[in-house]
Amino acid sequence: MTEQLPLQRFHHWVAQCPDRVWLRQPVSGAWHDFTWQQVDDQARRLATALQSLGCAPGDRVALLAKNCAEWLISDLAIMMAGLVSVPLYPLQSAESIAYVLEHAACKAIILGKLDEPAKLEAGIGPQVLRIAMPYPTLRADYQWHELQAHTPLQSPHVQQADELLSILYTSGTTGQPKGVMLSAQAMACAAASSCAELRIGEADQFFSFLPLSHAAERFLVEMNSLYSGAQVAFVESLETFASDLQHIRPTVFFSVPRLWTRFQQGVLERLPQRKLDLLLRIPLLGGLLARKIKRGLGLDRARILVSGAAAISPGLLEWYRRLGLVICEGYGMTENFAYGTFNRPGQVRFGSVGRPMPSLELRIADNGEVLFRGPTLMQGYYREPELTTQALADGWLHTGDKGEVDGDGYLRITGRVKDIFKTSKGKYVAPAPIEGEIAKNTWVEQVCLMGSNLDQPLALIELSPAARAQPRERIAADLQASLAQLNGELQAHERLSHLVLVREAWTVDNGCMTPTMKIRRNVLESRYAELIGTLPAGQSLHWED
Template identity: 30%
Template sequence: MKPQNLVDMLHRTVRRFPNKNALLWKEDGHYRGWSYTRLWETIRHMAFGLRSLGVQSGSKVAICSTNGPYWLVSDFAIMSLGAVSVPIYPTLTGKQIRFILENADVEAVIMETSEMVDRVPEWPKRVRSIIVIKDRSTHPLATTISSVLKRGESESVNVDRWGWQQLKREDLATIVHTSGTTGDPKGVMLSHGNLLTNIEENLSFVPVSSRDISLSFLPLSHIFERTCGQFIPMAVGGTIAYAESMETIPQNLVEVKPTVLISVPRLFEKMHQRILDRVENSSFLRRRIFGWALNVSKERWNLTNGELGWPVPVSLERKYLLARKLVFSKIHAQTGGRLRMLVSGGAALDPNVARFFALIGLPIIEGYGMTECSPVIACNPFVHPKPGTVGKPLPHSEVRLADDGELLVKSPSVMMGYYNQPEETAKTVENGWLHTGDIAEFDEDGYIRIVDRKKNILVLSTGKNVAPQPVENALCSSRYIQQAVLVGHKRKYVAALIVPDFEVIRPLANKWGVHTDEEIAKAPGTRELIEREMERLTADFAPFERPKKFALLSRPFTLEAGELTPTLKVRTKQVEQRYASVIAGLYEDIPAEEVAASTADNGGHTEQASSLTDRFSKVWSTDDRQTDTWSQAASPVVTTPSSHLPTNGASMDMRKKAMQNSNWVSVMADTVTLLRQLFSPPVLIGILIGIVAGFVVKWLWF
């Protein structure tokens, strides 16, 4: 018999694995953990503590915190009382937090720090209790989580059944607010059954078991991380390890040695780019060996197509095992050495990145979903993934395309509706079919490819329709481009706003005599570099899809500036409003190089604020070139950047000549490096020993 609610699901796991580690987190420099038994006891204490504060069936309780053990404890404790948990992104402003508290009729709030409490200028009158996890707050409604747990421990005694067993699948479990790309966030009501169905169906595509350890760092307020990174491990008896922060992910990977990693595409793209950068700066011999290893793996992949059980020639399998041992194992070691599966969601993943990780033995399973569907709608099977698609629909989920190509879904995972918004619910779910708002296609095997958001389609004045997302994704695959937004609705051609990756370009820019981000954005060398990248990356698109002009911005889009949602999606309307004058310049008869955005166009924001994307970039683009590992290798085809471009005053011809000289210098350097390696003392000694050994063998044989 299936679990009747999420707490029942966890309770069954506790009985199966009472002494197994459920949670791990860093404290005083070391990872410590709770067994499933200890976790269940803490949830019980928290539930009785909340009950003593007036939380009861139907109460709405918000959780505003970064990932950690008390996030999960609070979530299950709230639901065990028949109450409803309301996750809130800890990065939101006080005004945004207050909107969600009022919209969801929240009565109690669990916050991580007193700073978050102070961030809210005026608390709604409905809120009666504020529980702070890490420190104390002077707010009159505030109390500490330790005092709540102590109160709950004294009242619960050893009671193991306090009402959660009465909850049914159709009962409301949580209200999750959408990212609000086109307006105010809407509260999505998800039942226990919605989430349980999604959990059960995901497990048929992604084989997670009690032996798996996952590293959790995506915000648990995002339903993708909450379902796949919290509920699924708790359903199968896995272990969740919490990263300390975004900056410590590489260190935590080595410490925890996870087997499963869930993330958004940006992290995998940065990991991929880091490997490419390192091979580009490695020796000629290392590049050739890595290229050989990739070719061997590609040959094997073409035979098996990623499936298990296919016959592989013994000679090829030996080469592949050698490639794994000599090359790929060094990359695996950087992620802890035990990763067997990467899961990507939240945005489109570059197919080239997916193929690369598959070749080095770290397959990425890409899925697709939305909050309104708990969230997963489709997923690539582990044994037969197709890069460039989001996989097949989950079992018991029906999908079809509307006349305009919009993807429609009918599934037990589809939401109960938007909280207190019946009209919006009726617009989104018609006759049981969820309108996703995404334009999609099916291939011959039934795999789904997402084209773009329906509202994002650019209709040019020429009558052509352009889906910006594929072009934007292609542009962002460049190591030199951090963000890209296409514009051109109701105009005669497509243009682009480009945010360069300043950290990658900075070493080149310093040689041009420019240093600040604004100077880099305005430098002719940067424009030429980005222009070459755009021509290369958009070559396969139709002419009307390629940007005819572009502007370089001097700062990234950020959450704090209102240009990104909490899930890091670009709010296109806000971007177009903020850079209206820049966009207008792209459609005037002025030279393209004169169209650039400075800090004066930032709408009052002179410095970029830290965002999740920026932190990903900093974490995975660190220059570790002194580390002598095979993770310094990359693809067999390496393009040398224009690292010797002349300064701003140089003409175009001079820059091209300098680039040609730079390429010749690179080739000569590689040749010198190879000769040094061939005639180094160890090699010469090895040759001498081989000659002597040959004479000895010949003498003994004859």
């Protein structure tokens, strides 16, 4: 292996450009800058503090915080002390936090910005040392500023390629989360290869707002900035998100489909689609309008736009393309550190998740399952040897997703191996492609197809905030038109009997979504089973009242 390991890469920048700003953190509206040297000093002091508190090499330290400069500083400190980081999702339930802390036997937890900290208090047992970042957070045994009084660690831990660097717990759409063990080499290879492939360099600018506890943000932002030398700016809060983004104007921007939809809805609330279409067709004026919209979003400098974590509608991708914003959809898993397939800029094929990244092998199994093999694969699931054997059979990562590869090597995800259900007529239905078609309707926030043991499938729909403000008659007419068109294109056994418009939003708090914003299909099936059993046969659109 020729790549520098993460700590080596960090030391490289500290030596090469100690006074250059790496991290930018807004606090109460004021931006605070951290140079490479300042980050190094704070990380070394925290590393000494962790050792003085009894953390020995190999011990696990949890991180529970929204994104901030101190998250990255803490991660580096954990590496310098030879410890293993265990990131937790800020939206995780107290029960799930308790499970992870116990399962990973975490010695300490570093706490930071959280939206509703009181809800999480019960998840942290008395056996875990609590350290607080310099923000209002949960009760802690030690405060950031007092630990910064320690002497900087003189001889940081020397990383080895195959050492366990981090345990990332998957959010789990069913059952308990699994601890994905990732090595220093896996993270190094993913970041070094992607920076070279996408030509990400010191002049680039990242904007970090999706949870750093998620493999995709950890890889695409933290590690890619570490290997490229590019600056990272953070968002202060949900309320300041738009202004923070406009202020930073990143060159590399990663978001998820739900947020790309929200951005679109924000534009359409000010400029209805019909008027937007008309203006975009006018020479010169259309270009000026597109530039104004991009500047308003804070994306006028963005040269790499990424969508991942869930499928995005080709219709939404096309909508952004007309504004001059070409979104590159990618696909990966926690188990391969989100390093999978990607639509490179200038080589984008809508409807696909791109071609394999360098050093990654892709194969489609006989049952249609997508398999990966390469240097970024996990070491296994922590304390789960049987599950590890299943997931890494024959040295290939079994993703659980079904896919197809075209003649040019572009992968298209067609569904989940286990999500395919059988109707009462004995016919199998793959929900993902149909859900993608329904999601093209801009009134739809989220959709979940179900039909196990039903005569025909049906779709549960969560309406967008914009749709909820519209007259019901308008929404009903638009959705019924979409349903008629869709059913005309589907095979007889796939045609939808109903669109069910649910009352309550699907969230992490009510258990309908994972912390990584994936729908828990089994929860929705159970939650709406009684309602589905009472749907009138002759009414294709039903509002849950």
